[in-house]
Amino acid sequence: MNIKQQFKEGLVTNNPVLVQLLGMCATMAITTSLFNGIGMGFSVLIILTCCNVVISLIRKIIPNDIRLAIFVLVIAGFVTIVDLLLQAFIPALSESLGVFIPLIVVNCIIIGRAEAFCQKNPVGASFFDGIFQGLGYTCVLICMCVIREFLGKGSFGSGLINTTNGIGTGSGVHIFPAEYGALVLTLPIGGFITLGCLIALMQYVLRRSEEKKAAKANEEKEAANV
Amino acid sequence: MSANATIIEIVLSAILINNFIFSQFLGCCPFLGCSSKLDTAAGMGLAVIFVMGLASAICWIVNEYILIPLHLDFLQTIAYILVIAVLVQFVEMFLKKSVPSLYSALGIYLPLITTNCAVLGVVLLNTQYNFNFLQSVVYGVTGGMGFMLAICLMASVREKVAFADYPESFEGFPVALVTAGLIALAFMGFSGMKIV
Numbered sequence: 001m002n003i004k005q006q007f008k009e010g011l012v013t014n015n016p017v018l019v020q021l022l023g024m025c026a027t028m029a030i031t032t033s034l035f036n037g038i039g040m041g042f043s044v045l046i047i048l049t050c051c052n053v054v055i056s057l058i059r060k061i062i063p064n065d066i067r068l069a070i071f072v073l074v075i076a077g078f079v080t081i082v083d084l085l086l087q088a089f090i091p092a093l094s095e096s097l098g099v100f101i102p103l104i105v106v107n108c109i110i111i112g113r114a115e116a117f118c119q120k121n122p123v124g125a126s127f128f129d130g131i132f133q134g135l136g137y138t139c140v141l142i143c144m145c146v147i148r149e150f151l152g153k154g155s156f157g158s159g160l161i162n163t164t165n166g167i168g169t170g171s172g173v174h175i176f177p178a179e180y181g182a183l184v185l186t187l188p189i190g191g192f193i194t195l196g197c198l199i200a201l202m203q204y205v206l207r208r209s210e211e212k213k214a215a216k217a218n219e220e221k222e223a224a225n226v
Numbered sequence: 227m228s229a230n231a232t233i234i235e236i237v238l239s240a241i242l243i244n245n246f247i248f249s250q251f252l253g254c255c256p257f258l259g260c261s262s263k264l265d266t267a268a269g270m271g272l273a274v275i276f277v278m279g280l281a282s283a284i285c286w287i288v289n290e291y292i293l294i295p296l297h298l299d300f301l302q303t304i305a306y307i308l309v310i311a312v313l314v315q316f317v318e319m320f321l322k323k324s325v326p327s328l329y330s331a332l333g334i335y336l337p338l339i340t341t342n343c344a345v346l347g348v349v350l351l352n353t354q355y356n357f358n359f360l361q362s363v364v365y366g367v368t369g370g371m372g373f374m375l376a377i378c379l380m381a382s383v384r385e386k387v388a389f390a391d392y393p394e395s396f397e398g399f400p401v402a403l404v405t406a407g408l409i410a411l412a413f414m415g416f417s418g419m420k421i422v
Binding site: 022080084195 | 248249250251252253254255258300301302303304307308311340341342343346347350351354393394395396397398399400401402403404406407408410411414
């Protein structure tokens with residue numbers, strides 16, 4: 001499997017959230033500001049890449065019966081490292097993500113990739129798989145954040161742009177006044193509906209591209225027959 | 227919530243006001259995955275209530291009597307996930323031996339509970355809120371009940387939605403997510419409830 005194909009799979013055709021439908025809890029819960037989205041995305045990216053490399057390294061010595069327990073232990077180790085690092089260096093992020101940082105342990109993306117990919121592939125491929133799947137996850141989080149923040153509060157980049165008191169504070173650039181926004185999008189219901197619409201959009205795009213491919217193949221077949 | 231919350235406050239909050247799924251997004255994967263039929267949803271809900279109650283109790287003991295005295299509280303996440311994994315395995319073996327009918331009803335959903343974030347979530351929240359033993363167990367059990375309420379509501383709605391006429395692209399998960407969003411809107415009504 002080459003890197004270019006892995007890149008395309010991670011970001012589009014096999015995107016962890018929009019196509020594989022994994023790791024929805026955090027995706028809906030924390031995407032209320034750009035700061036949260038980017039922080040969570042990169043935390044998952046780092047943990048996923050490290051876990052992929054380690055699991056791929058030890059894939060030949062893990063007994064098959066207890067592999068899930070070992071995966072969970074490896075993941076929990078890296079999650080604890082990232083959790084403690086965030087508490088020490090970016091306390092604002094650690095505070096606003098709260099319980100969702102330790103909950104990365106049970107994020108299905110990481111255990112899913114370990115089971116579906118790292119078990120069967122060498123270290124190099126697993127490393128790139130971690131990076132691209134993590135990037136795919138981060139992109140979806142950023143999309144959700146931008147949509148919910150803009151439509152809900154009329155702002156962009158809260159916590160990152162125009163910070164008032166260090167990173168993680170301030171309300172970003174105001175594009176239209178907050179009182180005209182659909183406040184409901186920043187509430188839990190907005191998370192469900194935004195993600196639903198994004199997945200529907202993805203299914204539409206994938207179906208269209210498949211139809212196009214099929215039509216092209218048909219044309220070629222007919223041309224060959226003629 | 228704080229450490230001096232009364233039992234009634236915890237119960238109301240866990241089931242209705244801060245419902246684990248509709249306001250905290252914990253446990254969405256099994257919620258969306260197992261809610262296409264009402265009877266599997268009910269089985270999953272029962273299993274989650276049981277495991278969440280037990281996990282809250284055992285993790286509280288582990289935290290209070292092992293981790294804190296040894297100053298190992300930074301290992302909480304690892305310790306909790308281990309306890310939950312072992313617990314689910316034990317419950318599975320116990321049910322298989324002694325209550326085979328329930329075991330076969332729950333089927334594949336039992337092992338999947340290990341990766342249900344509602345279970346790890348409730349345990350982490352118990353620690354965060356500094357709950358005592360009784361509060362933790364009550365929060366665990368009623369949190370599970372909130373999960374069961376949510377998943378049963380969702381399953382009954384989805385059985386009807388299956389016959390509805392919606393755009394082709396919304397097939398499968400998207401329509402389920404939008405449905406869940408609308409149920410969450412109804413649950414928002416409870417957030418106005420003030421308990422003193």
